[in-house]
Amino acid sequence: MPYRAPVRDLAFSLTAVAGIDQVTATGAFPDYDGDVLAAVLEAAGQFSEGVLAPLNRPGDLAGAQYANGAVTAAPGFADAYRQFAEGGWTGLAAPVHAGGQGLPKALELAAFETVHAANMAFGLCPMLSLAAIEAIEEHGTEHQKTAYLPRMVSGEWTGAMCLTEPQAGSDLGALTSTATPNGDGTYSLTGQKIYITWGDHDATDNIVHLVLARLPDAPAGPKGISLFLANKYLVNVDGTLGDRNGFRPVGIEHKLGIHASPTCVMQYEGATAELVGRPNEGLAHMFTMMNAARVGVGVEGVGIAEMAYQHALAYALDRRQGRSIWTGEANAPIFDHPDVRRTLSVMKARIEAARAICLSTGVAADMARHAGTDDERRFWKGREDLFTPIAKAWSTDMGVDVASQGVQIHGGMGFVEETGAAQYYRDARIAPIYEGTNGIQAMDLVGRKLSQDGGASARAVIAEMKATLVEVARLYAGKPVERFATAITAVEDATLWLLDAKADPARGSDVLAAAAPYLTLMGDVIGGWMLAKGALAAKARLDARDGDPAWLEGKIALYEVYAANILGHASSRLAAIGQGGDLLQRMSREALGA
Amino acid sequence: MPYRAPVRDLAFSLTAVAGIDQVTATGAFPDYDGDVLAAVLEAAGQFSEGVLAPLNRPGDLAGAQYANGAVTAAPGFADAYRQFAEGGWTGLAAPVHAGGQGLPKALELAAFETVHAANMAFGLCPMLSLAAIEAIEEHGTEHQKTAYLPRMVSGEWTGAMCLTEPQAGSDLGALTSTATPNGDGTYSLTGQKIYITWGDHDATDNIVHLVLARLPDAPAGPKGISLFLANKYLVNVDGTLGDRNGFRPVGIEHKLGIHASPTCVMQYEGATAELVGRPNEGLAHMFTMMNAARVGVGVEGVGIAEMAYQHALAYALDRRQGRSIWTGEANAPIFDHPDVRRTLSVMKARIEAARAICLSTGVAADMARHAGTDDERRFWKGREDLFTPIAKAWSTDMGVDVASQGVQIHGGMGFVEETGAAQYYRDARIAPIYEGTNGIQAMDLVGRKLSQDGGASARAVIAEMKATLVEVARLYAGKPVERFATAITAVEDATLWLLDAKADPARGSDVLAAAAPYLTLMGDVIGGWMLAKGALAAKARLDARDGDPAWLEGKIALYEVYAANILGHASSRLAAIGQGGDLLQRMSREALGA
Structure with missing residues (x-):
């Protein structure tokens, strides 16, 4: 079952519904126009179809592997990631000064939908990197922006977001990891983090961990949390990589789905770390980029639903059972049974609704940063804020439902793993859970x-x-x-x-x-x-x-x-x-x- | 996470909602009264809790195994099945003359809910046997009722229902398996059947296959299908088992869930078979017992939902995050978060609604057979017919939703297979698909x-x-x-x-x-x-x-x-x-x- 990127629908949603043309008027995207939009979506679609989709089922079967304190990506994933980075996909909407292409976030979201659809486990790696990039861009020191950001934007390194601890999930205020000053401006980081997506892997030479932890004198609760940066390999002054830092994965989870995305338990044992932003404001710093990560997860819901939908549609056109009430054809495609057609139509309608909600949230985010006046920026920030939880939750609930209906349309075949429909049902289930x-x-x-x-x-x-x-x-x-x-x-x-x-x-x-x-x-x-x-x-x-x-x-x-x-x-x-x-x-x- | 059979709720649903006491007045169940109801539910609950639930997760991990033309049940399942048969659970509602206990179907359904909840993969084996028993009881010859029925009712042998072929799923009229007369009253059966639940296993010495196939002179389409019986081992006149019959499994499916239930591809190559019922009326014969099998699947939906619910409730009471808006307690159980309480409450409400619909369908089935007058029997048959598709579909859709919500309540833990919540989500998905x-x-x-x-x-x-x-x-x-x-x-x-x-x-x-x-x-x-x-x-x-x-x-x-x-x-x-x-x-x- 090949994936076909819905380039025409994506372009329609961006232009005719989400109103991406508004961003042109801001002047903040000199390299963006309608031709760029078409070219980016076309190229993203080709990459997702040709490189990522073929790895999806093998990645599900093989999974990422953990052994001896290190994670190995599923076969082909490291190479695909390098191609992805070389293609410039890790820096599509990143600032030009950091080596990015400076295109609208909304366009990046649309391009990433094809990535998540073709291979949700793969898509998580760049998605989490983007969140880390955004955090450093927003709150990092000049040194951090110079030394680390360009290599994350280029995809040479990836980023990981390290928030959750066993006793601190939805309530991050309960976290207990600590960072003590070393006296030289660095900190010594100790604690355990769980559910760290792509927290370790062999696809890049270095991984930049952004970690929430407490300073020694920090107040209890959410107002005593700071944000730290720890490189997997210490970075020398000349930019070369030095010693291995004091943290490593101690295991990966055996999960229902997204098997090719390593979900790591990370142990920090006196790891050398740098403060990002202001002390005790780590949670607030994290939340400034939460909107972007959350709408990204919403797009995952859309992508996995689109994949499940395409698979089910192809099956419904191919599988023949019974007579069509419309054409009278005997042994007709089940596509011609009204309940199957209704199911597919509602799947499609919900996907396009969710896609437009997510892309509208992306446009709002672009406008919130770049619109011409304070009032306009305030208006769009309000829209982005309001839409973000809806984009995340509504789209991901939809993703689970649509993947489930995709199994159903396949009948007995849907329950057989070889068919592929079952994988979407398993993969989709995480999106309503993570990122809040x-x-x-x-x-x-x-x-x-x-x-x-x-x-x-x-x-x-x-x-x-x-x-x-x-x-x-x-x-x-x-x-x-x-x-x-x-x-x-x-x-x-x-x-x-x-x-x-x-x-x-x-x-x-x-x-x-x-x-x-x-x-x-x-x-x-x-x-x-x-x-x-x-x-x-x-x-x-x-x-x-x-x-x-x-x-x-x-x-x-x-x-x-x-x-x-x-x-x-x-x-x-x-x-x-x-x-x-x-x-x-x-x-x-x-x-x-x- | 132990399973606790909801004996009190089951008894309440049977007596206060489904109205099982009406069957007493028919006089058809002399061995049934309120004490028997309590004793049966209590004992079923204990068996499901003590024997079946502990095998559920190991069975998911190990699965049934296929090798060299034979299926081996998952570790412990064959022994559990023998205990199940010895306990009399295979003949609870079967006629006394065939060695059954002659109790109401509705009570059997309630008892089986605990079986499906504790171990859905296991429950399928007796459930399909019951369907085969009913078909023979209704349409079999005297010989078939004497020679095979008691050994199926006792659980010494199991039964399998063999309908689907690759090109004939929802449209059974398209099936092509053939049965040609051997001249001695038996038939020679040839063809391939797929999705045959517990079609082969090592838990009993013999397996009775009920197979839909076409006679040589049969009309095309649904009106040319007959029902046949083929024993895995030919049965000698003295009741001992003779030669292996000419059919065997050629593989089992690698499925999303119910891994311990072998889903077989069966190949019949001139297997010796007997006609059940009238020629060319096989589909109608099959449909006479379809109601029972379908409400049984509805009960599966209730059972898997109940298990998922209990698991989620226990987690919600144990897991602590954030402050309770009701009690003000810091680090309170997530049970005290209104959205978690709402989710659990709606899960519980839908489970009890579906349970009562299924058990009411069971009462209707009992009354349709045993009520005193033609008018009453006609009334109850109408109720059974009307309720059956609702009991099947509504309960199994509910099962999928509730299992999904069970994962959600666990947060990240729900996506980790070790927790168990994910298995219910996988297992539940088949019930909206099979039995129509x-x-x-x-x-x-x-x-x-x-x-x-x-x-x-x-x-x-x-x-x-x-x-x-x-x-x-x-x-x-x-x-x-x-x-x-x-x-x-x-x-x-x-x-x-x-x-x-x-x-x-x-x-x-x-x-x-x-x-x-x-x-x-x-x-x-x-x-x-x-x-x-x-x-x-x-x-x-x-x-x-x-x-x-x-x-x-x-x-x-x-x-x-x-x-x-x-x-x-x-x-x-x-x-x-x-x-x-x-x-x-x-x-x-x-x-x-x-």
């Missing part, structure tokens, strides 16, 4: 992002959706219009209810009980908005005879499918949003059978 | 079960739900009542719409497009009805001071959780039900990106 579980994303949305600006960003989205509704009513009649209108009202009602509840300290558990259903409602409705924008753009192109009519007609039907199957549910989510914390508290240990 | 995919169940529901009696069975359910609604309005006020009322109306509207659409041959694709969403709606609302009945029974017991108050209060809160999180969505499913086949047909190959 989807429950944490929901708490972030209602606890911080929704109310940090008094609800202004949410209100702006609602106003824009209402403007789109006016246009939707020109393209469609009846249900597809009514469903969007009802859905917008549901978002408005839920948002007001939540802002109100948040204002009352006694209703804290009501807000938290509502968090996940509210995030799902937001994703469902914003996703519908995205597909509506796509349908409107497709109609305009159809009228202008600009593009493949069958494909453009598909965008118009796709919104209707989404409206019937997803938007139709939106208002009913209010029941779960309003269930209240008291009801859940009544679900005691005894009630739950413990 | 859930898409096939939905087609069966709208294409046959709903309309075969002009909608009478569906109307009867709606009328009973309305009667329960009156009582619900005495126990609750406001939303929990409104939501049930709205949900019943949605079922009524959807049912009328479908009966209407079915009357119009031009609307065939509309009906098929609606099938899966309609099944989900039915399951959602009937499940809510079940929990409401449970809440009403719990209230009566509370008032009578009969039972653990905290547990009974939990049943009352559980309905409210379900009403807010599931019933609240019911009416919105009408949008998907009414989407129509034309819209799906517009989702062309081009629109879907093929």
